[in-house]
Amino acid sequence: MKNSYKRLGNYIREVNIRNTELTVTKLLGVSIQKVLIPSIANTVGTDMSTYKILKKGQFAYGPVTSRNGDKISIALLKDYEEAIVSQAYTCFEIINNEDLLPEYLMMWFQRPEFDRYARFKSHGSAREVFDWAEMCNIELPIPSIETQREIVAEYNALQNRIELNNQLIQKLEETAQAIYRQWFVDFEFPNEEGKPYKSSGGEMIESELGPIPKGWSIEKIENISTIKAGGDKPETYSPNSNNNCHIPIYSNGIIKEGLYGYTNQAKYPTNSITISARGTIGYCCLRFEPFDAIVRLLVVIPNNTVHLCYLYFLLKNYIFEESGSVQGQLTVPDILAIKFIRADDTILTKYQINTYILLSEINFRKSNNDHYSQMASILLSKMAKI
Structure with a gap:
């Protein structure tokens, strides 16, 4: 199979056109998700004439790989006719689109195997660099x-x-x-x-949280739910779902809604709510299937399913940082003490x-x-x- 692989350098060439006339103003950067996004860099006082012009169908990548974790910052410009990128990026294009499609090559760059290869081929002591020569030496099936x-x-x-x-x-x-x-x-x-209650003259009464409809009350979360804290990583664990491990494990992350891996036994029931207790404090997710939760994640289990959606949006909209109870970490007592309009x-x-x-x-x-x-x-x- 390797015999059919071809050297990428025979199909691409470097592009180095500077914005000397300052005609291009759309400034983009390459994310580790491998897309070009508007740059958030402070460019006040920056000489934009030294920036590189990137045209639609061309690529830009950051050769310094040591700062990006496991992924290589590389992207294909698709959404704009032209843009500018920092001079730190290496820009290139395909010589003949009838030999190699830019979209096909970008698919190759999306593969995790490419990221591992580029990291392995990066060199340098102070910082690791995947240089242009190594890019050209890539072999792939065309x-x-x-x-x-x-x-x-x-x-x-x-x-x-x-x-x-x-x-x-x-x-x-x-x-x-x-x-x-x-x-x-x-x-x-x-x-x-x-008809709409309040604007139709519905009676309101005073409460410690302000005016509320008559017949409603102020209560604490503890009155309608049970709160538990996530535990240690289960002994039976798999990063991927399989026949033995198909119960999701959630952490306090936000990527993939905190999916950490899989185990064989659920500790928490369907229709529960998880809240991040560290990092992205207050990040809420509604769980539609049985699951397990590990440290830094709190689980809210409604005592009655009729309260589920209300509890979810109540917590989702609650500003924990302004509650006065959070000191870098959210705890079970913090949640239990929350007062709400019932x-x-x-x-x-x-x-x-x-x-x-x-x-x-x-x-x-x-x-x-x-x-x-x-x-x-x-x-x-x-x-x-x-």
């Missing part, structure tokens, strides 16, 4: 242009499905958030006649029914995206066997 187009089209179809799902997820989340605010912040939940169960039941449908659809779309991402990863791995 099939016919027709085959490349088919592979790229299949990969893009998966990415487009993910993007469409992400757009729908965002709209569903915005809708669910708007309903929560309308019902429990603005108190415009539907009254017995189906609606009557009739309103909460209606809210639970309406909102749970939205949140379930969000969870379904996220599961689809996980499946599409796995399919895309399989497609990337198969490139080595073309």
